[in-house]
Amino acid sequence: MLDDRKLSVLRAIVEDYVSTNEPVGSKALAERHNLGVSPATIRNDMAVLEEQGYIAQPHTSAGRVPTDKGYRLFVDRLSTIKPLSSAERRAIETFLANAYDLDDVVTRTVRLLAQLTRQVAVVQYPSLTRSAVRHIELVPIGADRLLLVIITNTGRVEQRAIEMPDGVSEDSIAHLRALLNAHLDGCWLTDVPGVVAEVPERVPVDERPLAATVLSVLLETLIEKHEEKIVIAGAANLARADLSRSLRDVLEALEEQVVLMRLLGEVSDPTSLTVRIGTENPHESLFTTSVVATGYGAGDQAVARLGVLGPTRMDYPGTMGAVRAVARYVGQILAGS
Amino acid sequence: MLDDRKLSVLRAIVEDYVSTNEPVGSKALAERHNLGVSPATIRNDMAVLEEQGYIAQPHTSAGRVPTDKGYRLFVDRLSTIKPLSSAERRAIETFLANAYDLDDVVTRTVRLLAQLTRQVAVVQYPSLTRSAVRHIELVPIGADRLLLVIITNTGRVEQRAIEMPDGVSEDSIAHLRALLNAHLDGCWLTDVPGVVAEVPERVPVDERPLAATVLSVLLETLIEKHEEKIVIAGAANLARADLSRSLRDVLEALEEQVVLMRLLGEVSDPTSLTVRIGTENPHESLFTTSVVATGYGAGDQAVARLGVLGPTRMDYPGTMGAVRAVARYVGQILAGS
């Protein structure tokens, strides 16, 4: 139903429109891409493509513009992910290699991605779900407060202040700390609740109030922090691309954690790229934008997601290449530390 | 040189222009504010105000608009900070009271401020300078890596991974930890370098390589983290106010840490509000914006700054009220924890 030439025409339209930001006409197409046919022929093909909903004209007697469906076909069948230049690869490598802690890795990654794609970059912090406990620390601060610090093997550090019951001795705290570490060291965070359930029995009766408080906060922290932290960068790039929908709506959407979470999408196949185009997005303010996202993590275990957001009129092959490359490098960094 | 009525006229111009966003003319002024004089008189006053540089007209035969100098005079002498409504105060209180750790306090504060002022809010993390060491933790992760965790009395937790020299025993680490805590507990961060210098002598010879590594990283961390972390929120509000300078430039400026730092300004008198109007700003992209900032911290010790950024055409009394109120509440929260 769509022969090769029609597909070529669609590809050409997408490419031209992306680079010029102007509706593309049959004549210009015939000139710039050597399709070996006349404008008239192209017009016929375009009529078919329009009928099928792959392209549209903003006004009668204007050139054609790809629809979301057109971009979708382009991404799925007409384009290949464009690998980065070796210069870009080196830049990524050196930029990320100098990071010295998890915060820094994430910050650098999001900036890098924004700069590389010239779009808005979004990076989710490595999830706790796939992490294991490396160490638990209990630090008294002041007379009646305690700081609970959880360190994971993904390098993440969670902290939380706890109000202590009265009259808790240093010894009790030390004891509880030892107990927690003995039981939880190396434990997957997802398994923590189960393991924790067994702990209270092993605590001397007079230390139980303290233990109960600490354990409940511990569980709470792990659960609450499941709503993952997300950072973005490159919002300025949005202003360059004139979104038809008011830029304000998009910016607002980007400030809502919930929307951002759904934006990156579920981890279906963590190693592959997710591309969400225009109205495929979960939030109405983002109907004129596209998202390219993928999972990342040490090895092939995806522990979180990252991606970029830009106008639907975006350089998909290039963006996909950048996102994939960055995800891989970050994975290597995480694996190495 | 400027009599009372002229000042009233200036105030009226600022207020009207802020609320309508349109150049204000003599007739409208005479109607809306009962100044008891005719438009013609006002015109004369306006001519003087213009000559002195407090107002300007966008085009001949348009109304007048305040200049930066005009806003400055307005802020300094013609307006009073507007206290928040009690509903707003309650909202702040409950919103901030539910925060459970430092990160959370900061995040909530910046959002609150953005929402309250409907502008871009900027909050700097409490500085390490005024903090003291509460606890230092050394956690082995993997065979040859060590995680250094510094907990301060302001609730901040710094972490950093360290490559260990070969063949370090658990005992050495425990020993070093004890030593560090013994020496540094309660120590002002600014005093840490001095204290640290004395430590090596007290370390057994075979543990010195480890100690040296850890100490150097410790110092490095404290110094590096002096470039303070800053969070912003409410970027979407920028889109509402149409800046004459391209919105993109402003967004870009907001993504640069350095600019942000200078934006909040130096702590001159920490308890008072700093207002920086238009070209008084340190960065050219921000010449059409104003900043209202102040210091905050537990008690009256300012440990960091917060503020908002908006168009020069801003409701100064209201914004100043909100910034001041939020700073105070955050101070209370920090003092209480």
Added chain:
DNA sequence: CTTGGCACTCAAGAACGCGGAGTGCCAGAT
């Protein structure tokens, strides 16, 4: 010093015309 009157200015908006890019369709060529 204030006020009403008056001539002048100029931005913004509506009305108009036109050029040109682009289309759809048809008849002839391959």
Added chain:
DNA sequence: ATCTGGCACTCCGCGTTCTTGAGTGCCAAG
């Protein structure tokens, strides 16, 4: 059967012109 050149048609974008009205500055009188 498909491609191609030709042709009439559409309509956006742009520049031009005109009008309107808010606002000004100045002046002479109160």
